[in-house]
Amino acid sequence: MLSKDDQDHAQRVMNLSLKIALVLGLGGELYYLKRAAKYHDIGKLKISSEILNKSGPLTEVERKAMMIHAKYSGEMLCGVKEDRRVIEIAMLHHENYDGSGYPFKLKGTEIPIESRIIRVADVFDALRSERSYKKVFPVDICKDIMLKEKNHYDPEILKALLSIE
Numbered sequence: 188m189l190s191k192d193d194q195d196h197a198q199r200v201m202n203l204s205l206k207i208a209l210v211l212g213l214g215g216e217l218y219y220l221k222r223a224a225k226y227h228d229i230g231k232l233k234i235s236s237e238i239l240n241k242s243g244p245l246t247e248v249e250r251k252a253m254m255i256h257a258k259y260s261g262e263m264l265c266g267v268k269e270d271r272r273v274i275e276i277a278m279l280h281h282e283n284y285d286g287s288g289y290p291f292k293l294k295g296t297e298i299p300i301e302s303r304i305i306r307v308a309d310v311f312d313a314l315r316s317e318r319s320y321k322k323v324f325p326v327d328i329c330k331d332i333m334l335k336e337k338n339h340y341d342p343e344i345l346k347a348l349l350s351i352e
Contacts, residue, residue, distance in 0.1 A: 201225045203308040210347040220301040223276035230259025257281045276301040283339040303341040
């Protein structure tokens with residue numbers, strides 16, 4: 188079972204993803220977005236607790252091991268017979284708009300819009316949350332950080348986030 192912190196993070200990412208979708212006018216079918224956001228990090232269950240709870244920076248080997256959690260999320264959701272669309276969205280939540288993400292280095296609209304929304308919500312919440320390796324950043328600092336990395340995010344989705352946070 189995911190830690191309480193990870194469960195809380197998933198809930199916040201789901202809530203923020205839904206808010207972003209509504210700002211974008213995607214008020215129709217949000218089932219896939221909601222399910223995928225809720226389970227986007229389920230693959231972390233297969234990552235060692237030493238890596239997940241490490242207080243300092245990850246080594247290159249640890250970072251690569253951590254990156255696999257997105258694929259693991261897809262595999263685990265497949266194992267419980269989750270809807271194929273939910274699996275795809277969850278598995279692609281670390282793809283970057285500029286093609287620099289993982290696991291497949293997809294770019295732009297090759298990435299499902301729901302994954303692009305979760306990407307933005309996930310990063311924002313991670314910045315706003317205390318982790319074993321960092322303190323909470325204030326909202327204005329989070330926005331600055333994300334704007335400096337704006338090539339990672341769909342510009343319309345980033346704009347929607349900034350309009351609500």
